[in-house]
Amino acid sequence: MSKFNEEDVYIFNPERECMSREDLKELQLKRLQKVVKYAYENVPFYQNSFDKAGVKPEDIKSLEDIQLLPFITKDDLRNTYPFDLQAAPKEDWVEVHSTSGTTGIPTVVAYTQNDLDIWAECTARGLASVGVHKNDIVNVAYGFGLFTGGHGAQYGAQKIGALAVPMSSGNTQRQMNFLKDFPADFLCCTPSYALYLAESFEKEGIDPQSVPLKGGLYGAEMWTEEIRAKLENKFGISAQNIYGLTEVIGPGVSTECHIKDGMHIAEDHFYPEIIDPNTLEVLPEGSEGEIVFTSLTKTGMPVIRYRTKDITSLKYDKCDCGRTTVRMSRITGRSDDMLKVKGVIVFPKQIEEVIMKMDELSPAYQIIVSRPGILDMIEVQVEIDQATFKDSIIDLEGFKHKIAKKIKEAIGIGVKVTLAEPYSLPRSEGKAVRVIDKRDFS
Amino acid sequence: MSIKQLSVFLENKKGRLWKALNTLKSENIDIRALSIADTSEFGILRMIVSDPKKAKELLEKEFAVSIADVLAIEVEDQPGGLEAALGLLNENDVNVEYVYAFVEKKTSKALVVLRTDDNEKSLKLLKDNAFSVVEDEAYTI
Known part of the structure; x- marks a missing residue:
């Protein structure tokens, strides 16, 4: 039985979220022209790239003219580390967030108060669409810290006037206690962690349905309708999807309403x-492809045509919830080899670099991503050879831990290292299969 | 003197132990003693063989192999036989890393292979205390 009540949901900002498409386009164009000019005048990177493309801010006369502008990529963000893409003066920066960094260079984003307000507005819209009100308690079990993680959900809940509980991730026993003792009305975290919490309640003989939760925004990893159904049934909640990325603003760029x-x-x-x-090329409406975002209102680090590498499609028809804003489908894949494991972005290259740097290891390796229960796991297989093999289980276990520790330092999450016999892993003959993702997202 | 033990890294996969033994059989290498230490993912096959040098060369083509110095002692095949030797090492602060029995057609003695954290010290202790240490040329390189 679901404790979620459809009558609780509401539209946080009807003026904006239910605008006619014509009015919205007009607003978008006005803002696009403004941000392009602002970026051009304040960020040398944009000035150079626009000049190179032979386009001036004044050339943007319609929304379609955005296609005259060059794209910006993750590499550009790394090359401008740490603050070369910031448009606002330093005295206006109030918070910084960062990605883990794929080649040792993280992407650092400084937020102005304006940007934090936008972020809070976006997540508040999402929280309203799952029914969060002023008198509610929202436990946020995304990570807190340098990652954008749970900060956005916290700001959004606070903007509504609800009580935000910055649980962060981990410490499952305390998560369970706070969920049932406070009690929490809403829980926001990765879907797999929410399922893990449900199972943890079951293990203690507590029916998760008895926890007064009503719903939440779940994301930061790929998930499926099956996982949604399981999560909703176990807790008796409405589990709605949330999407976002640090480079654009963080989780909250888009959120799912109860129509799902x-x-x-x-x-x-x-x-x-x-x-x-x-x-x-920009694809016609409804096509599946890589989604590109332009921030229209951010002042700290505006992004113009940022290539996310996320594959999705867009629906422009009016939603049954009454909102007129475009909807994006679940992310169905990536146009690069990025993995999202336990909500953390991992590039196989990061792991490869650690292995290549260790003289004791042969360059053959394999990464296996799986979800043995409900949590993701990365297994890294490496080869033992004559020089590294010692007649001691303790030494071999120590060797494994040493590799696992180095990989954790590089990617931020723990992995399981497995030792394989010499020459047993696939060699690169052209393109060796280095990554096997056994998780089923279909 | 210590004798030479061959150690082979084995993944916990079907057929790997057989493959290692098959490699030795094909070249007529005799296994005098054998033990396997296993974890959930891998094992170490430890052997005393008739020709450790040749065995190593053969196995290295496919396996990770190392040679370790171990001690082999004769103890009385009766209650407390091994206990006396281990008691001596314990009193002298030598840590025993592993032990396994040695299959050999001998008389009333049992042969035991020992690896300790200080083989030289152990060897001296055992000899000084009249334990019979195997020093067979056949087991050395």
Whole structure:
């Protein structure tokens, strides 16, 4: 039985979220022109790239003219580390968030108060669409810290006036206690962690249905309708999807309403395009492709045509919830080899670099991502050879731990290292299969 | 003197132990003693063989192999036989890393292979205390 009540949901900002498409386009164009000019005048990177493309801010006369502008990629963000893409003066920065960094160079984003307000607005919209009100308690069990993680959900809950509990991740026993003792009305975390919590209650002989939870925003990893059904049935909640990325603003760029037919993009703040990742052409409405975002209102680090590498499609028809904003489907894949494991972004290259740097190891390796229960696991298989093999289980276990520790330092999450016999792992003959993702997202 | 033991890394996968033994059989290498230490993912096959040098060369083509110095002692095949030897090492602060029995057609003695954290010290202790240490040329390289 679901404790979620459809009558609790509401539209946080009807003026913006239910605008007519014409008015919205007009607003988007006005804001696009403004942010392009602002970026051009304040960020040398944009000035150079626009000049190179032979386009001036004044050339943007319609929304379609955005296609005249060059894309910005993750590499560009790394090359401008730490603050070369910041447009606002330093005295206006109030908070910084960072990604883990794939090649040792993280992407650092400084937020102005304006940016934090936008972020709070976006997540508040999402929280309202799952029914969060002023008198509610929202436990946020995404990570807190340098990652954008749970900060956005906290700000959004506070903007509504609800009580935000910055649980962060881990310490499952305390998570369970606070959920049932406070009690929490809403829980926001990765879907797999929510399921893990449900199972942890069951293990203690407590029916998760007896926890007064009503719903939450779940994301930061790929998940499926099956996982949603399981999560909703176990807790008796409405589990709605949330999407976002640090480079754009963090989780909250789009959030799903209770109709659950795609995530509504906060289009008055973020302008989406779908492109073919190979030809870079903008694709017609409804096509599946890589989603590209332009921030329309951010002042700290505006992004113009940021290539997310996330594959999705857009629906522009009006949603049954009454919102007119475009909806994006679940992320169905990536146009690069990025993995999302336990909500953390991992590039196989990061692991490869650790292995290549260790002289004791042969360059053959394999990464296996799986979800043995409900939590993701990365197994890294490496080869033992004549020089590294010692006649001692303790030494071999120690060797494994040493590798696992180095990998954890590089990617931020723990992995299981397995030793394989010499020459037993696939060698690179052209393109060796280095990564096997056994998780089922279909 | 200590004798030479061959150690082979084995993944916990079907057929790997057989493959290692098959490699030795094909070249007529005799296994005098054998033990396997296993964890959930891998094992170490430890052997005293008739020709450790040749065995190593053969196995290295496919396996990770190392040679370790171990001690082999004769103890009385009766209650307390091994206990006396281990008691001596314990009193002298030598840590025994592993032990396994040695299959050999001998008389009333049992042969035991020992690896300690200080083989030289152990060897001296055992000899000084009249334990019979195997010093067979056949087991050395």
